[in-house]
Amino acid sequence: MNRLRALLAPFLGLLFVVLLFSVLAPESFPTLYNFRTVSTQTVVVGLGAIGMSFVIMSGGIDLSVGSVIALSSVAAAAALNAGWSAAAAILAAILTGAICGLVNGLLIARLRIMPFIATLGMMGIARGTAKRITGGQKIDAPASWLPDLVSKSSADAWLGLPPGLWILLALAALMAGVLRRTPFGLHVVAIGSNEATARLCGVNVPGTLTRVYALNGAFAGLAGAMLFGRLSVGEPTAAVGLELDIIAACVIGGASLSGGEGGMLGAMIGAFLMAFLANGMNLAQVENYWQEILIGAIIVAAVALDRWRHRRG
Amino acid sequence: MRSPRKAGALAMFALLLASCGGKADANGDALLIAVIPKGTTHEFWKSIHSGAVQGSRDAGVAIYWKGPSKDDDRDAQIRVVEDAISRGVDGIVIAPSDNRALVRPLEEAVKEGIPVVVIDSPIDWEGKVSYIGTDNYQGGVVGARALAALLDGKGKVLMMRYFEGSGSTMQREIGFLETVAKEFPGLDVISANQYGGSTTESCYATAENLLNAYPQIDGIFVACEPTTFGMLRALQDSGRAGTIKVVGFDATDKLLEGLRTGQLHGLVLQNPFKMGQMGVQAMADHLAGHPQPKLVDTGTVVATKDNLESPEIRDLIHLDFDRWLK
Numbered sequence: 011m012n013r014l015r016a017l018l019a020p021f022l023g024l025l026f027v028v029l030l031f032s033v034l035a036p037e038s039f040p041t042l043y044n045f046r047t048v049s050t051q052t053v054v055v056g057l058g059a060i061g062m063s064f065v066i067m068s069g070g071i072d073l074s075v076g077s078v079i080a081l082s083s084v085a086a087a088a089a090l091n092a093g094w095s096a097a098a099a100i101l102a103a104i105l106t107g108a109i110c111g112l113v114n115g116l117l118i119a120r121l122r123i124m125p126f127i128a129t130l131g132m133m134g135i136a137r138g139t140a141k142r143i144t145g146g147q148k149i150d151a152p153a154s155w156l157p158d159l160v161s162k163s164s165a166d167a168w169l170g171l172p173p174g175l176w177i178l179l180a181l182a183a184l185m186a187g188v189l190r191r192t193p194f195g196l197h198v199v200a201i202g203s204n205e206a207t208a209r210l211c212g213v214n215v216p217g218t219l220t221r222v223y224a225l226n227g228a229f230a231g232l233a234g235a236m237l238f239g240r241l242s243v244g245e246p247t248a249a250v251g252l253e254l255d256i257i258a259a260c261v262i263g264g265a266s267l268s269g270g271e272g273g274m275l276g277a278m279i280g281a282f283l284m285a286f287l288a289n290g291m292n293l294a295q296v297e298n299y300w301q302e303i304l305i306g307a308i309i310v311a312a313v314a315l316d317r318w319r320h321r322r323g
Numbered sequence: 324m325r326s327p328r329k330a331g332a333l334a335m336f337a338l339l340l341a342s343c344g345g346k347a348d349a350n351g352d353a354l355l356i357a358v359i360p361k362g363t364t365h366e367f368w369k370s371i372h373s374g375a376v377q378g379s380r381d382a383g384v385a386i387y388w389k390g391p392s393k394d395d396d397r398d399a400q401i402r403v404v405e406d407a408i409s410r411g412v413d414g415i416v417i418a419p420s421d422n423r424a425l426v427r428p429l430e431e432a433v434k435e436g437i438p439v440v441v442i443d444s445p446i447d448w449e450g451k452v453s454y455i456g457t458d459n460y461q462g463g464v465v466g467a468r469a470l471a472a473l474l475d476g477k478g479k480v481l482m483m484r485y486f487e488g489s490g491s492t493m494q495r496e497i498g499f500l501e502t503v504a505k506e507f508p509g510l511d512v513i514s515a516n517q518y519g520g521s522t523t524e525s526c527y528a529t530a531e532n533l534l535n536a537y538p539q540i541d542g543i544f545v546a547c548e549p550t551t552f553g554m555l556r557a558l559q560d561s562g563r564a565g566t567i568k569v570v571g572f573d574a575t576d577k578l579l580e581g582l583r584t585g586q587l588h589g590l591v592l593q594n595p596f597k598m599g600q601m602g603v604q605a606m607a608d609h610l611a612g613h614p615q616p617k618l619v620d621t622g623t624v625v626a627t628k629d630n631l632e633s634p635e636i637r638d639l640i641h642l643d644f645d646r647w648l649k
Contacts, residue, residue: 044409051402146487241424247487292406298392
């Protein structure tokens with residue numbers, strides 16, 4: 011019940027944004043075509059936010075996600091170039107991300123390096139590796155069905171919406187179950203709430219944390235495959251700063267950077283709220299700087315509201 | 324629709340409402356053309372914007388100028404294109420930040436019945452109405468010849484690249500390197516693989532590092548405004564400005580000042596105003612049913628200290644933005 015109450019404010023925020031722009035841009039905003047547009051624009055950030063939710067729940071942070079997404083998109087393009095199938099290319103991207111995440115997890119759980127520092131290092135390593143592999147250029151890849159996953163005019167659309175969105179929603183639902191219903195998920199929450207207590211209760215803290223970062227890496231890898239789909243090229247300089255959008259989505263959705271709080275539904279609401287806001291302001295011809303100012307204000311407001319709710323008990 | 328732009332913080336909602344009110348005739352007589360640059364912070368884009376405004380006045384159409392939220396961010400620019408399609412504009416004039424990544428969204432625009440004119444940077448796509456821009460390779464050739472003339476065809480030269488994946492500057496860089504290899508055997512390229520990055524700060528830092536690494540340089544080629552400015556600042560800072568012949572690209576007040584004081588020796592100038600103007604004009608003509616040429620070169624010239632006051636160069640550099648962008 012408490013968790014649902016925490017979701018009320020972000021949900022009302024999302025509703026407000028959708029209604030506001032439906033009024034301000036009635037011809038272009040509330041159309042199926044535009045919702046399709048926003049849904050494809052949200053897939054990459056949304057997938058990243060699923061993995062990031064686990065990291066933030068555990069009391070950690072992962073700054074390397076943007077770079078890992080870029081590296082994974084390059085891996086997908088390279089796999090396609092090597093004649094692999096599109097499915098194999100997606101797996102290659104996921105695996106690339108998972109390896110980066112696993113390294114993060116080992117550094118954090120075994121060497122006890124602060125998450126901020128370990129992932130800051132990976133941010134540079136993954137970005138540099140992506141540029142190294144591609145020689146600094148974007149790499150082209152042969153046509154496949156991968157871009158179709160995140161295309162508005164997708165041949166595989168279901169209920170008028172692209173497969174990428176359904177994949178996002180299905181995975182978010184699945185991972186919400188993992189977080190709330192499995193021992194692994196409960197351990198993540200326990201570590202984020204109080205690591206010392208969790209350890210005393212017999213939770214395998216290093217093992218759980220390693221898996222959390224590997225899982226986050228795998229989601230960043232999948233997000234990278236989707237980014238490749240959107241760009242149709244492997245792009246080593248893409249997604250700079252995207253980790254901050256992903257973290258913002260989680261925070262707007264009620265996640266606390268001190269750990270133990272947050273959830274999948276909140277993160278999805280946060281991701282869609284930011285996407286609708288950016289899209290609506292474009293359609294209503296608002297200057298870009300307003301977007302940045304407003305999203306910044308919303309992040310601060312979301313956290314302030316959360317604090318206030320906590321004090322009231 | 325344009326007037327409330329300069330208003331303060333409280334005017335935001337007024338602005339939203341105003342833009343809403345003016346848009347009602349989008350399906351009526353007034354044609355609305357989206358003009359989408361790669362970024363909005365460099366002066367180059369202001370020139371394109373001015374030209375687009377002039378083009379819209381000439382052709383009697385309305386334009387809607389919208390850049391990506393981050394300069395040179397491909398995904399952000401894709402979003403702007405997608406939102407323009409959602410808005411239902413009548414045509415798109417775009418400077419694509421990538422020669423492949425923008426193909427899919429632009430194809431979607433065409434599928435929705437929105438034609439596309441490409442300006443400034445080329446794109447690997449046949450679906451466009453027309454490409455209007457600088458022949459960038461030729462810009463590099465012109466730059467190489469200017470630098471060779473300054474150095475009497477011999478010496479150690481260095482080239483600092485822009486950022487990885489920038490198509491237009493890559494063409495200039497290739498044009499420069501190939502021309503040096505082919506026409507000027509006396510020029511020795513000592514470094515041509517370092518990237519400055521997409522911001523002026525990162526170009527400045529890279530330029531400093533390059534200057535430290537090579538104490539003996541005779542000539543430098545840089546292929547766009549941020550790299551030229553970063554290089555100029557680094558030269559000034561290290562006290563080597565004026566001792567090395569520098570040929571750069573594009574004109575801003577700071578770069579022209581460098582040219583006048585002998586710290587820069589040549590600036591290859593494009594004609595961004597013409598790109599914006601002809602881009603909007605070509606789209607309006609296309610929408611009116613007139614066939615357009617597939618390729619229009621807007622040309623390059625080299626400005627030097629000596630020809631700065633010639634009418635041809637003056638028109639390219641002393642653009643009074645206020646005449647268009649109030």
